[in-house]
Amino acid sequence: MNDYYERLTSYLLEKNESLSYAQAKTWVEVLWDDFETSYAKAGYQYKGKEMTEKIVTQWIDHYGSRLHEFVTNNPKYKHLLNQDDYLQH
DSSP states (O other), X not given: OHHHHHHHHHHHHHHOTTSOHHHHHHHHHHHHHHHHHHHHHTTOOOOOHHHXXXXXXXXXXXXXXXXXXXXXXXXXXHHHHSOSOOOOO
């Protein structure tokens, strides 16, 4: 699983230089979890990690360059995504 996260984190950092490594990894984990949770809730059969990686890659392609602009009120992620004191990669 870590291999998927590392690959996607590196890819996101290529798309968005405004994110720190920690923020990018958090985004990857959030996107990964969001897709798998939504897919399961919709009643679809699990298609494996490769399918999730493909979808998260597509989301990074579409939204990755602007993810640093996102502000969340969700307390689960707020402290990880809204901080300005992260060191850039």
